[in-house]
Amino acid sequence: MTPAxxxxxxxxxxxxxIGPATFRRLLDRHGTATAALDALxxxxxxxxxxxTPFPEAEAAREAEALDRLGGLFLHLGLxxxxxxxxxxxxxxxxxxxxxxxxVLLRRQVAVVGTRAASAAxxxxxxxxxxxxxxxxxxxxxxxxxxxxxxxxxxxxxxHGRTVAVIAGGLDEPYPPxxxxxxxxxxxxxxAVVAESPLGTAPxxxxxxxxxxxxxxxxxxxxxxxxxxRSGSLHTARIAVEAGREVFAVPGSPLDPRCKGSNDLLRQGxxxxxxAEDIIGELPEAPLEIPLFRPxxxxxxxxxxxxxxxxxxxxxxxxxxxxxSTPVAVDDLVRRCHLSAPAVRAILLDLELSGLxxxxxxxxxxxxxx
Amino acid sequence: MTPAxxxxxxxxxxxxxIGPATFRRLLDRHGTATAALDALxxxxxxxxxxxTPFPEAEAAREAEALDRLGGLFLHLGLxxxxxxxxxxxxxxxxxxxxxxxxVLLRRQVAVVGTRAASAAxxxxxxxxxxxxxxxxxxxxxxxxxxxxxxxxxxxxxxHGRTVAVIAGGLDEPYPPxxxxxxxxxxxxxxAVVAESPLGTAPxxxxxxxxxxxxxxxxxxxxxxxxxxRSGSLHTARIAVEAGREVFAVPGSPLDPRCKGSNDLLRQGxxxxxxAEDIIGELPEAPLEIPLFRPxxxxxxxxxxxxxxxxxxxxxxxxxxxxxSTPVAVDDLVRRCHLSAPAVRAILLDLELSGLxxxxxxxxxxxxxx
Numbered sequence: 001m002t003p004a005x006x007x008x009x010x011x012x013x014x015x016x017x018i019g020p021a022t023f024r025r026l027l028d029r030h031g032t033a034t035a036a037l038d039a040l041x042x043x044x045x046x047x048x049x050x051x052t053p054f055p056e057a058e059a060a061r062e063a064e065a066l067d068r069l070g071g072l073f074l075h076l077g078l079x080x081x082x083x084x085x086x087x088x089x090x091x092x093x094x095x096x097x098x099x100x101x102x103v104l105l106r107r108q109v110a111v112v113g114t115r116a117a118s119a120a121x122x123x124x125x126x127x128x129x130x131x132x133x134x135x136x137x138x139x140x141x142x143x144x145x146x147x148x149x150x151x152x153x154x155x156x157x158x159h160g161r162t163v164a165v166i167a168g169g170l171d172e173p174y175p176p177x178x179x180x181x182x183x184x185x186x187x188x189x190x191a192v193v194a195e196s197p198l199g200t201a202p203x204x205x206x207x208x209x210x211x212x213x214x215x216x217x218x219x220x221x222x223x224x225x226x227x228x229r230s231g232s233l234h235t236a237r238i239a240v241e242a243g244r245e246v247f248a249v250p251g252s253p254l255d256p257r258c259k260g261s262n263d264l265l266r267q268g269x270x271x272x273x274x275a276e277d278i279i280g281e282l283p284e285a286p287l288e289i290p291l292f293r294p295x296x297x298x299x300x301x302x303x304x305x306x307x308x309x310x311x312x313x314x315x316x317x318x319x320x321x322x323x324s325t326p327v328a329v330d331d332l333v334r335r336c337h338l339s340a341p342a343v344r345a346i347l348l349d350l351e352l353s354g355l356x357x358x359x360x361x362x363x364x365x366x367x368x369x
Numbered sequence: 370m371t372p373a374x375x376x377x378x379x380x381x382x383x384x385x386x387i388g389p390a391t392f393r394r395l396l397d398r399h400g401t402a403t404a405a406l407d408a409l410x411x412x413x414x415x416x417x418x419x420x421t422p423f424p425e426a427e428a429a430r431e432a433e434a435l436d437r438l439g440g441l442f443l444h445l446g447l448x449x450x451x452x453x454x455x456x457x458x459x460x461x462x463x464x465x466x467x468x469x470x471x472v473l474l475r476r477q478v479a480v481v482g483t484r485a486a487s488a489a490x491x492x493x494x495x496x497x498x499x500x501x502x503x504x505x506x507x508x509x510x511x512x513x514x515x516x517x518x519x520x521x522x523x524x525x526x527x528h529g530r531t532v533a534v535i536a537g538g539l540d541e542p543y544p545p546x547x548x549x550x551x552x553x554x555x556x557x558x559x560a561v562v563a564e565s566p567l568g569t570a571p572x573x574x575x576x577x578x579x580x581x582x583x584x585x586x587x588x589x590x591x592x593x594x595x596x597x598r599s600g601s602l603h604t605a606r607i608a609v610e611a612g613r614e615v616f617a618v619p620g621s622p623l624d625p626r627c628k629g630s631n632d633l634l635r636q637g638x639x640x641x642x643x644a645e646d647i648i649g650e651l652p653e654a655p656l657e658i659p660l661f662r663p664x665x666x667x668x669x670x671x672x673x674x675x676x677x678x679x680x681x682x683x684x685x686x687x688x689x690x691x692x693s694t695p696v697a698v699d700d701l702v703r704r705c706h707l708s709a710p711a712v713r714a715i716l717l718d719l720e721l722s723g724l725x726x727x728x729x730x731x732x733x734x735x736x737x738x
Contacts, residue, residue, distance in 0.1 A: 120623050250619030250631050253642035254489050262619050262642060271635045273622035 001078060007059055008033035009075055013093040014054040014062075014197060015040070017352065020090040024076075025348055025358075044352060051352050065198050070186075071098045071170055080105070085216040088242060092195040092213065096170050099186035103161045104193070108138040109278060110214045110239070112232045113147025113224035114257050121147055121225035121257065124249055126154030128222060131275025133160020137282075140165065140217050142210055143178050143185075143192075147224045147232075152181055155190075162190040163217065167210040168202035170194045193217075211235040219282045220245030222272055226260035233260045236269070245281055247272045314338060318346045322356055326363040370447060376428055377402035378444055382462040383423040383431075383566060384409070386721065389459040393445075394717055394727075413721055420721055434567050439555075440467045440539055449474070454585040457611055461564040461582065465539050468555035472530045473562070477507040478647060479583045479608070481601045482516025482593035483626050490516055490594035490626065493618055495523030497591060500644025502529020506651075509534065509586050511579060512547050512554075512561075516593045516601075521550055524559075531559040532586065536579040537571035539563045562586075580604040588651045589614030591641055595629030602629045605638070614650055616641045683707060687715045691725055695732040 001009075012033040013023055030036040037053050044051035066072065074081045074095045082104040085091050097104070109132050111125055129139040129151045139155040141148040143164040155162035164185050166174060170192060173179035186192050195213060196206060211231055215221055215238040223246070226232040236246045248269040251258025265271055270281055318336055321327070329347065333340045347364055350356035357367045370378075381402040382392055399405040406422050413420030435441065443450045443464045451473040454460050466473070478501050480494055498508040498520040508524040510517040512533040524531035533554050535543060539561060542548035555561050564582060565575060580600055584590055584607040592615070595601040605615045617638040620627025634640055639650055680686075687705055690696070698716065702709045716733055719725035726736045 120621055124622060249622060250627070250634065251621055252489055253493060253618060258619070259642075262640060265619065265634065266640045271631060273628075273631060 001075070005032055005034055006073070006075065007056065007063065008037050010063065010073065010094055011054040011056060011059045012036055014059060015052070016054075017051055017354065020093055021358065022348075022351060023093040024091075025351075027077075029345065029348060040352075044349070062198055066096055066170070069098065069170060069198075071096055072101065073097075074101065074104070082217050084108075084219070084244075085213065088212060088216040090212065091216060092209075094195075095213075096194045096198070097191055098170050099191040100161075100189050101191055103138050103163060103189070103191050104217065106138045106161070107136075107282070108140045108163060108218045109282065110140045110218040110221040110235065111147070111151035111224060112141055112214065112221060112226075112235050113151075113261070114226050114230055114232065115144050115146040115148075116227075116257060117146035117150065117225050118255065118257060121249075121251075122150035125150035125224045126157065128224070128249075128272065128275050128278070129154030129162070130158035130160070132278060133158045133162070135275065135279050137279070138163055138190075140214055142166070142214055143173070143182060145175055145178070149178055149181060151224075152185055152190075156184060156188055163193060164190070165193045165210050165213045165217070166202070167196065167206035168194065169196050169198040169200040171198050172196075172201050174202045207231055208234055212238045215239040215242060215244060218244060220247055220278065222247040222249070222278060223261045223264055223269070224249045225251060225255075225257040226264075227256055228259045228263065230260050233264070236264055245270065245283070247278055247281070249273070314342070315346045315349060318343060319350055319355060322350075322364055322366055324366050324368075326359050326361075326365040329362050329364060332364070370444070374401055374403055375442070375444065376425065376432065377406055379432065379442065379463055380423040380425060380428045381405055383428060384421070385423075386420055386723065389462055390727065391717075391720060392462040393460075394720075396446075398714065398717060409721070413718075431567055435465055435539070438467065438539060438567075440465055441470065442466075443470065443473070451586050453477075453588070453613075454582060457581060457585040459581065460585060461578075463564075464582075465563045465567070466560055467539050468560040469530075469558050470560055472507050472532060472558065472560050473586065475507045475530070476505075476651070477509045477532060477587045478651065479509045479587040479590040479604065480516070480520035480593060481510055481583060481590060481595075481604050482520075482630070483595050483599055483601065484513050484515040484517075485596075485626060486515030486519065486594050487624065487626060490618075490620075491519040494519035494593045495526065497593070497618075497641065497644050497647070498523030498531070499527035499529070501647060502527045502531070504644065504648050506648070507532055507559075509583055511535070511583055511604075512542070512551055514544055514547070518547055518550060520593075521554055521559075525553060525557055533559070533561045534579050534582045534586070535561060535563050535571070536565065536575035537563065538565050538567040538569040540567050541565075541570050543571045576600055577603055581607045584608040584611060584613060587613060589616055589647065591616040591618070591647060592630045592633055592638070593618045594620060594624075594626040595633075596625055597628045597632065599629050602633070605633055614639065614652070616647055616650070618642070683711070684715045684718060687712060688719055688724060691719075691733055691735055693735050693737075695728050695730075695734040698731050698733060701733070 026036040040053050076091050076093050111129055125147045132139050133155045138161045139151055140163040141151040143166050152162045168174055173182040182192055211234050215235050221236050221239040223232045223236055239246050246269040248261040248264040249272050333343045356364050395405040409420055409422050445460050445462050480498055494516045501508050502524045507530045508520055509532040510520040512535050521531045542551040551561055580603050584604050590605050590608040592601045592605055608615050615638040617630040617633040618641050702712045725733050
C-alpha cells in the first residue's frame with residue numbers, strides 16, 4: 001500500500017459519519033480509500049447532506065505524532081492486522097499500536113472484570129493471567145482498575161505477554177494511575193492498542209467500542225468478577241456473538257461483584273477455577289483468514305462494474321420505497337427497475353447521508369431520527 | 370399390622386447380615402416378617418452359614434425405650450413412611466422418629482454442606498432455609514456442624530419445619546454440642562429421624578447411610594459449601610441416582626470449601642443464589658406411590674407360588690455356575706433346569722449365607738471374601 005493510500009485510509013476512518021461497517025462498504029465499492037474519499041462529496045451531495053472528508057493535514061499530523069511515540073497503524077485487511085479481530089463485522093478500520101505488534105498475531109485470551117474488584121478477585125485474575133501466559137497465551141484486557149490491571153500485572157509478573165486495549169488515544173492512558181502500567185506493557189514485550197485518535201480523552205461511549213476489540217482479539221473471554229449489567233458482561237456478549245468461548249469464575253452469592261459472573265455461568269459460560277480450565281477449552285487459533293479482503297486499487301474482475309448512471313431522481317425514488325419497516329435490498333431492486341449495483345450505490349449514499357440504515361440480513365430501513 | 374408382626378419387622382431389620390435390599394426380598398418372598406424370621410435358620414443352614422434372628426426380647430426393649438422417649442417407628446410400606454424415601458432401592462426397613470412425623474410426608478428440600486463452613490456459607494444456608502420454609506417447604510439436613518446446623522437453625526428461625534437425619538440412635542445426638550438443636554427441632558414442629566437402633570454411637574460407616582436418607586427424603590439437595598470428596602457430594606450423588614434435583618451454591622475458587630460445590634455446578638447442578646432459584650425448579654411432590662408395596666400376610670395371587678422343592682444339591686449346582694463375573698439370573702435359570710422361583714429362592718439363601726451378591730440389573734456374582 002502506498003503512503004498516500006495509507007493516509008487516505010486514516011482520513012476515511014477518521015471522517016465523521018463513517019463507522020467501521022460503512023468504511024468497509026466504501027472500500028468494497030471504490031477499491032481504494034483514495035477513490036472513496038474522492039467520491040464522498042458527490043455521494044453526500046446526492047442525498048443533500050454534507051459529509052466532510054477528514055482533513056489530510058490533520059491525518060498527517062496524527063501519523064507523525066504516532067511515529068514520534070514509537071507507535072504505528074495497523075490497517076484492516078493488511079498483514080499485521082489481528083486476524084480474529086478482522087472477523088468482526090465492525091472491526092476497526094485502523095488501530096494505533098504501541099509496543100510489540102507481533103503479540104497481536106498470537107493466541108489471546110481476554111481476562112476482564114469489575115473495577116471495584118475484591119482482593120480475592122484480583123488475586124484470581126493475576127493467577128489466571130500468570131497461568132495463561134506460562135502456557136504461551138497472550139492475556140488481553142482493558143487497562144481498567146481492578147480485575148483488568150490485575151490481569152496485566154499477573155501476565156507481566158510471569159514474564160508473559162499482555163495486550164491492553166484502551167478507550168481513548170494512546171497518549172491518554174486511563175485511569176491516570178495506570179499510565180505506568182501501560183508504559184510497562186509496551187516496554188516489556190506487550191502491546192497497547194487504541195481505536196481512538198491520539199489526543200482523545202476516553203468518554204463513556206468509547207468503552208463499548210473498546211470492549212468489542214478486547215472480545216474480537218481473543219479466542220475466549222474470562223470474566224473474573226462482574227456486577228449485574230457491567231461492561232464485562234458486554235464484552236462477554238460480544239464474544240458469544242462472535243463465536244468465541246466465554247468463561248466465568250464463580251463467586252459467593254453474598255458478593256454483588258459476583259452476580260454478573262455467576263449469571264454467565266447460569267447461562268452456560270464455562271466455569272474457571274484455574275488456568276487449566278481455560279487452556280483445555282480454547283480452539284486452535286484459526287489461520288490468518290480475515291473475512292474482509294481489500295480489493296486491489298484497479299478493481300479486479302470480480303468487483304461489480306460501476307453502475308450505469310441512474311436517472312437523476314433515482315435516489316429519491318429508492319428512498320420513497322423505504323419506510324421504517326426493514327425491506328430486503330433484493331426486493332428494492334426488483335421494484336425500482338434499476339440494476340442491483342445502481343441500487344446498492346444509491347443505498348450507500350443514502351446511508352452516508354443518514355437517511356437510511358443498513359440492517360442485518362441485507363435489509364434497509366429509514367433511519368430513526 | 371399386628372403388634373407381633375411389627376416386632377418381627379424390627380427383629381428382621383435388626384438382624385445382622387440382613388440389609389435393606391435383602392429385607393425387601395425376604396418380605397417379598399415370605400409375605401410377612403414373621404414368616405421370614407421363621408425361615409431364616411433353615412435358609413442359613415442350607416448354605417452352611419449361621420444367620421441368627423435378632424432376639425425378640427431385645428427388640429421389645431428397644432420399642433419400649435423409644436416409646437418412653439416419645440418416639441415411634443415408621444415401617445417401610447406402611448402409611449406414614451415417607452413416600453419419596455420408599456422409592457430408594459435400599460430404603461430403610463424401619464425408621465425411628467422423634468417429633469412431628471407428619472412433616473416427613475411434606476415436600477422436603479435438603480440443605481447440606483461442609484462441617485468446616487465459612488461464616489458466609491453458614492449465612493447462605495440460614496437464608497436459604499428461611500426462604501424455603503417460608504415458601505412452605507420442609508428443610509432436611511444432617512445435624513452436623515457448619516452448614517447442616519445453619520440450615521436447621523435458619524428454618525427454625527423462620528418458624529419453619531425442619532427434619533434432622535442422624536447417623537446414630539435417637540438418644541445419641543451428634544455432635545454433642547448440637548444436642549440442644551436436636552431437641553429444639555423435635556419440640557418446634559420438626560422431626561428427628563434415625564435408622565440406627567437406640568444406643569448406637571455414630572461411626573464413620575453410619576454417615577453414608579444417613580446421607581442416603583437425607584437424599585431419599587428430599588425433592589432436591591442443595592449443597593452450600595463442600596470440599597472435594599466430601600460427604601455432601603455423596604448425598605448429591607445419591608440424589609442424582611434417585612432422580613432428585615441437585616443444586617449448588619457457587620463460591621470462590623480460592624476457597625477449598627467451595628471446590629466440591631463448584632464441581633457440582635460444572636457437572637450440571639443448578640446454580641443457587643437465593644431460595645427462589647430452588648423453589649421454581651422443584652417438581653410437584655409425587656403422590657404417595659412407594660415402589661415397594663408390602664404383601665399381605667397370606668400371599669396375594671400375584672405373588673409367585675412357593676417354588677417346587679429343588680433337589681437337595683441344587684444350591685451347590687447353582688453356586689457352581691456363579692463366578693466373580695456377574696451373571697444374569699435369567700441365564701442361570703435357563704442353564705440349571707430349575708424353575709425361576711426355585712432359582713431365586715436358592716439365590717436368596719446363598720445371598721443370606723454371604724456366598725453370593727445380588728447386583729444391579731438382576732445379576733449375581735460370587736461375593737468377594
